[in-house]
Amino acid sequence: MVKENTPYIYLDHAASSWPKPPEVVKAVTDAIQHHTANPGRGSHRMALEASRIIFEARKEVAGLLGVRNPNDIAFTANTTEALNLAIKGIVKEGDHVICTSVEHNSVRRPLEYLRRTKNVQVSYIRTDAYGQLEVKEVEKACQANTSLIVCTHSSNLLGSILPVADIAEVCKRRGIRLLVDAAQTLGAYPVHAGRLGADMIAFPGHKGLLGPQGTGGLYISPELLLEPLLHGGTGSQSEAVDQPTVRPDRYEAGTQNVVGLAGLRAGAAYVRSVGVENIHRHDMELTQSLMAGLLEIEGVAVLGPKIGQTKTGIVSFLIEGVDSAQAAFQLDREFGIAVRAGFHCTPLAHETMGTGQTGAIRASVGYSTTTEETRALLEAVAHIARTYRLK
Secondary structure: OOOOOOOOEEOEOOOOOOOOOHHHHHHHHHHHHHOOOOOOOOOOHHHHHHHHHHHHHHHHHHHHHOOOOHHHEEEEOOHHHHHHHHHHHHOOOOOEEEEEOOOOHHHHHHHHHHHHHHOOEEEEEOOOOOOOOOHHHHHHHOOOOEEEEEEEOEOOOOOEEOOHHHHHHHHHHHOOEEEEEOOOOOOOOOOOHHHHOOOEEEEEOOOOOOOOOOOEEEEEOOOOOOOOOOOOOOOOOOOOOOOOOOOOHHHOOOOOOHHHHHHHHHHHHHHHHHOHHHHHHHHHHHHHHHHHHHHOOOOEEEOOOOOOOOEOOEEEEEEOOOOHHHHHHHHHHHHOEEOEEEOOOOHHHHHHHOOOOOOEEEEEOOOOOOHHHHHHHHHHHHHHHHHHHOO
8 A cells, every 4th residue: 555645646637637736726716705606697796707707718728729719719518518519510410420540439429329310420530550540541531421520639548649730631622620629639739720720629628728627618610600509598698589699608508617717717827828839848758758668667568659759648558467457556556646547438549459358557647747756657567567477
């Protein structure tokens, strides 16, 4: 067991970032103490302040995405809701959709639902063993009724960066919309809507943006008018029978998470002050040294891109003869190190990597992660691998 007072090493940033910057904690505390009126539902001071907090959060996220109009950002509870809004808001009965073999279940499950209920066709384009995608295979899969291509910006299992901008060129030539899942990139890797050529970008607030859980959103191109996922009160056009067409109200029915979005605003502002490029450089240095160290341990195999290839702060690996869940349990209980094991809500990616039966151990770094912490993981993995090898 971990000795008392041993510092906890958190290497699960791909799931949720921790610890949050002090600015985020302060913003959440201040909001819950002073600004929990309903935004847009009154003209009194507290309601107006709540509205201001949300608008400023929208501005911060828009700035990171290179989006001119903050109202093109619709806030949701998480990336999953944003992806559902995007997919179900644009795909119609009989359409064809293309996505990759490393997509999260937040993409796969909505698409399979539409396949069952709306006669939607779905094509999955396989990546190679390093999580790389051939754009020509995407273009070959296009059909006359293809309405949408969905592509993760970075695999949540492998950390590989997919060629989104090149896929956008295919979409542009063929009049197809492009949805990008930026769950692993926004805040940790450059994500610019214009440069990527994306029509929609789904993102979380609680990962790279360092905000609280229960926050996220969807960038929606001004050219698009999606069918809303939810219908209800928006605080605007209350006399109308139908959902407003004005943004972002059309996509934000119900009382918003003012407290969470106050934290998201602070987290996004912190990221912008540090600089996304600096955060990515930090993550790359740690992941490259972590990969190199793991590869030196007998019986350990690393999944995904080779050393030197650009990636996000994710390193997934296997220890020969050790169940991934058992290894993660040992790392937590014996060494005080938090990682994630299993199938990471992306069984397609595991099938592609040949780990569909075993799953994998995933360590993921963040801006607060130190070299000492990754070294501690290497020492712990070496100990576990050696122990099982001698049994």
